Amino acid sequence: xxDEKNLYTKRIVxxxxxxxxRPGNKISFMVSSEDNAEYDASFVRIIHGxxxxxxxxxxVEPVSTEIxxxxxxxxxxxxxxxxxxxxxxxxxxxLESFTVQAMxxxxxxxxxxxxxxxxxxxxxxxxxxxGIDSNGAASFRIGDGSGKVQEVSTGVPLIAxxxxxxxxxxxxxxxxxxxxxDPKVDYAKCNDRADGxxxxxxxxxxxxxxxxxAACYVxxxxxxxxxxxxxxxxxxxxxIVSGVLxxxxxxxxxxxxxxxxxxxxxxxxxxxxRGVKATTAYDASPNHLNxxxxxxxxxxxxxxxxxxxxMNWANAQNEYGAIHFHDDDxxxxxxxxxxxxxxxxxxxxxxxxxxxxxxxHEDYMPFVVRAKSSVSSSARAVFLVPTASYMSYANxxxxxxxxxxxxxxxxxxxxxxxxxxxxxxxxxxxSQYDTHSDGSGVSYSSRLRPILNMRPNYQCWLGGSGSxxxxxxxxxxxxxxxxxxxxxxxxxxxxxxxxxGVKALEGYDxxxxxxxxxxxxxxxxxxxxxFKQRGGRLMYLGANGWYWHIAYNEDAPGIMEVRRAEDGxxxxxxxxxxxxxxxxxxxxxxxxxxxxxxxxxxxxxxxxQGFDISSYYRRLPDSHDERAKFIFEGxxxxxxxxxxxxxxxxxxxxxxxxxxLLGTPPNCLVLASSENHxxxxxxxxxxxxxxxxxxxxxxxxxVRADMVFYETPAGGAVFSSSSIAxxxxxxxxxxxxxxxxxxxxxxxxxxxxxxx
Amino acid sequence: xxxxxxxxxxxxxxxxxxxxxxxxxHSPELQKVLNVFRGADMAGKYVLVCxxxxxxxxxxxxxxxxGDPLTLHHNRVFHSIEEAEWEVFKIRWKHYTGEALTN
Numbered sequence: 001x002x003d004e005k006n007l008y009t010k011r012i013v014x015x016x017x018x019x020x021x022r023p024g025n026k027i028s029f030m031v032s033s034e035d036n037a038e039y040d041a042s043f044v045r046i047i048h049g050x051x052x053x054x055x056x057x058x059x060v061e062p063v064s065t066e067i068x069x070x071x072x073x074x075x076x077x078x079x080x081x082x083x084x085x086x087x088x089x090x091x092x093x094x095l096e097s098f099t100v101q102a103m104x105x106x107x108x109x110x111x112x113x114x115x116x117x118x119x120x121x122x123x124x125x126x127x128x129x130x131g132i133d134s135n136g137a138a139s140f141r142i143g144d145g146s147g148k149v150q151e152v153s154t155g156v157p158l159i160a161x162x163x164x165x166x167x168x169x170x171x172x173x174x175x176x177x178x179x180x181x182d183p184k185v186d187y188a189k190c191n192d193r194a195d196g197x198x199x200x201x202x203x204x205x206x207x208x209x210x211x212x213x214a215a216c217y218v219x220x221x222x223x224x225x226x227x228x229x230x231x232x233x234x235x236x237x238x239x240i241v242s243g244v245l246x247x248x249x250x251x252x253x254x255x256x257x258x259x260x261x262x263x264x265x266x267x268x269x270x271x272x273x274r275g276v277k278a279t280t281a282y283d284a285s286p287n288h289l290n291x292x293x294x295x296x297x298x299x300x301x302x303x304x305x306x307x308x309x310x311m312n313w314a315n316a317q318n319e320y321g322a323i324h325f326h327d328d329d330x331x332x333x334x335x336x337x338x339x340x341x342x343x344x345x346x347x348x349x350x351x352x353x354x355x356x357x358x359x360x361h362e363d364y365m366p367f368v369v370r371a372k373s374s375v376s377s378s379a380r381a382v383f384l385v386p387t388a389s390y391m392s393y394a395n396x397x398x399x400x401x402x403x404x405x406x407x408x409x410x411x412x413x414x415x416x417x418x419x420x421x422x423x424x425x426x427x428x429x430x431s432q433y434d435t436h437s438d439g440s441g442v443s444y445s446s447r448l449r450p451i452l453n454m455r456p457n458y459q460c461w462l463g464g465s466g467s468x469x470x471x472x473x474x475x476x477x478x479x480x481x482x483x484x485x486x487x488x489x490x491x492x493x494x495x496x497x498x499x500x501g502v503k504a505l506e507g508y509d510x511x512x513x514x515x516x517x518x519x520x521x522x523x524x525x526x527x528x529x530x531f532k533q534r535g536g537r538l539m540y541l542g543a544n545g546w547y548w549h550i551a552y553n554e555d556a557p558g559i560m561e562v563r564r565a566e567d568g569x570x571x572x573x574x575x576x577x578x579x580x581x582x583x584x585x586x587x588x589x590x591x592x593x594x595x596x597x598x599x600x601x602x603x604x605x606x607x608x609q610g611f612d613i614s615s616y617y618r619r620l621p622d623s624h625d626e627r628a629k630f631i632f633e634g635x636x637x638x639x640x641x642x643x644x645x646x647x648x649x650x651x652x653x654x655x656x657x658x659x660x661l662l663g664t665p666p667n668c669l670v671l672a673s674s675e676n677h678x679x680x681x682x683x684x685x686x687x688x689x690x691x692x693x694x695x696x697x698x699x700x701x702x703v704r705a706d707m708v709f710y711e712t713p714a715g716g717a718v719f720s721s722s723s724i725a726x727x728x729x730x731x732x733x734x735x736x737x738x739x740x741x742x743x744x745x746x747x748x749x750x751x752x753x754x755x756x
Numbered sequence: 757x758x759x760x761x762x763x764x765x766x767x768x769x770x771x772x773x774x775x776x777x778x779x780x781x782h783s784p785e786l787q788k789v790l791n792v793f794r795g796a797d798m799a800g801k802y803v804l805v806c807x808x809x810x811x812x813x814x815x816x817x818x819x820x821x822x823g824d825p826l827t828l829h830h831n832r833v834f835h836s837i838e839e840a841e842w843e844v845f846k847i848r849w850k851h852y853t854g855e856a857l858t859n
Binding site for chain 1: 757778779780781782784787790791794795796797798801802803804805806809810813816818822823825826837840841844
């Protein structure tokens with residue numbers, strides 16, 4: 001690794017198709033190398049990604065494979081922006097007079113030219129586009145294929161985030177072209193109800209290109225589509241009809257009550273309220289011009305006719321007929337495969353990465369290797385790699401987008417090379433902490449794109465003072481400690497737990513969490529809960545776990561959804577009526593709001609956060625209870641963790657507390673609590689009903705981490721450190737310290753199958 | 757964005773407090789000043805860029821809009837985070853009070 005960071009760009013980036021593999025499985029890697037430069041590839045096992053000179057230092061171990069070597073590089077583009085493509089446009093052949101219409105809720109009409117519904121060939125300018133012009137007004141373009149483009153506009157800008165009926169028609173006989181925009185709500189003196197008319201010459205030129213909704217087709221790039229004129233906002237019930245409809249007939253079509261005599265003229269009338277969980281846009285016309293969603297625009301969105309009587313889209317699909325498109329949505333980057341590894345049988349379970357290098361530039365593409373079989377593995381402990389949480393934070397832009405970022409950390413934001421790359425390459429998509437370019441929240445996050453903040457050696461503005469690392473890289477503190485202490489421990493991922501349930505944990509006695517396992521699907525929750533019910537032991541080595549409910553898509557691998565619903569620490573908030581996941585139909589938001597606070601899983605749950613310095617724990621009387629004796633064996637200190645790489649203490653960043661009323665078991669021992677946090681730490685908003693002064697670290701008792709232990713009915717047990725910074729203290733003084741000792745005592749006892 | 761007014765005379769002692777401890781527990785008065793400084797809009801906001809991990813940082817400013825490139829101040833390189841924090845504090849003090857802090 002180069003000592004000096006390149007400040008301007010990363011010239012090589014990549015991603016893998018899988019996040020978790022077993023020996024014998026194949027995993028493919030997709031790489032983009034600027035200027036098509038040759039690059040070197042090899043593999044490493046990641047042990048400790050923290051470069052802080054005050055700690056054990058950067059540790060990645062080369063592992064040789066048949067892949068090692070030099071590769072011809074190619075620059076590959078991340079084609080961001082969502083749309084629907086309808087590949088079979090033959091029904092438009094010979095189109096003469098026609099009408100196109102849709103309900104739209106534009107979010108950036110001021111952005112300029114955008115396509116709402118298009119069938120266009122950029123090479124000869126043939127076809128038509130119903131869109132928005134450079135003035136933000138509804139517009140209609142046709143081209144006859146000679147290169148000439150004729151356009152008519154309403155001339156009046158649309159108002160952002162208002163519903164409009166937009167339509168256009170062309171009479172091939174008279175040449176009459178018309179476009180209109182009718183707002184659903186009238187405001188005084190706004191005058192945004194408008195139409196435009198013109199007489200066009202010639203006719204609409206045929207082409208074989210696909211119909212696009214929310215963008216305009218340009219060309220194919222391999223199996224992908226390069227589009228242009230990306231639209232931001234919602235579209236509901238778009239349609240194409242042969243012949244010129246009058247205004248009444250347009251309304252009848254919108255209501256899907258067109259007279260029988262005109263039904264045969266309907267070429268396509270898409271119904272986005274149908275098949276919401278999947279990636280198909282259904283055409284309700286007899287032509288079945290079904291489309292495919294590209295880059296995962298957001299579904300289960302309120303339509304133009306949402307009444308507010310129903311909050312769950314599954315119960316009123318006709319009122320959730322909108323899809324929200326964004327010009328920076330990304331699902332699967334779809335790059336060509338550069339190399340494919342068959343994971344060697346000799347590899348032990350752990351964190352690995354493909355390492356690619358061009359000169360001083362490098363990238364790591366991390367993945368998890370599981371045991372070949374958990375049942376026959378020698379390891380009785382397993383580290384649950386919180387990949388759902390990594391995905392939620394994937395390519396997060398808060399230090400460059402969010403004015404509150406430096407308030408949260410109490411420091412000037414420090415940008416790493418990866419942050420600068422993401423700042424300038426918005427087409428790599430955002431995290432679920434970001435907003436889209438139109439200000440709406442990012443609900444979906446994919447791992448099928450380079451995730452530049454999920455890298456060893458990446459420093460993160462959220463990681464407090466000191467090492468300043470977060471999520472993936474911070475979790476290597478635990479991997480390193482397990483390695484240093486000689487514990488035999490496998491790794492599995494959140495996705496393994498989601499897809500396999502408790503079976504993924506079969507054969508293990510102890511589950512260790514990461515530092516911040518925040519995002520949980522229902523199958524993940526149920527799988528871990530079943531493990532506990534069967535006597536499994538849980539070591540929660542972090543904080544703010546089991547917080548947000550998420551959903552994976554059954555049809556589209558590698559993407560997950562969150563709805564920032566009505567409560568919790570939120571970087572954005574979902575619109576009222578849009579709290580239900582589109583992928584599963586489940587109610588989204590906090591697990592706590594669904595009757596399952598984190599205290600029910602781990603004994604503690606999110607209580608406060610701050611991102612400057614960390615503090616320490618002070619032992620409580622429960623720590624001297626006979627039941628907790630094994631935990632403090634060899635620990636005589638009253639103060640625990642007044643040292644560490646994360647903010648200088650073991651209690652920091654995010655803090656959880658015990659609370660009987662939120663589900664902490666009555667037999668739970670609160671062993672120690674942290675204290676003396678800075679005023680950057682504030683109580684989480686879900687704890688605040690009537691707001692009041694005095695919610696910061698120097699004043700409020702809820703700003704604390706509770707270290708807890710309790711036994712479960714089946715002879716298992718739970719230990720929770722309840723602090724994200726805990727793992728940063730493990731290596732202090734050559735791994736000889738009270739945080740390390742407590743963790744070791746717990747793990748050794750938890751590995752002992754004697755029931756508690 | 758904070759509405760608190762930073763007074764160059766009344767609050768001068770808070771600069772000394774900050775310099776002695778740039779990150780961590782501050783007096784309530786200093787925290788109010790820092791809330792003004794750190795809560796500013798993003799256009800032109802000061803950030804640091806990591807040049808050498810844990811060794812060297814460069815002063816930079818965000819662009820005017822989303823995705824606009826950074827302005828890197830190549831002549832403002834620091835070898836400790838405390839030094840960098842103090843430099844940004846001085847810049848912001850001048851911006852909000854009109855008066856320069858001396859070292």
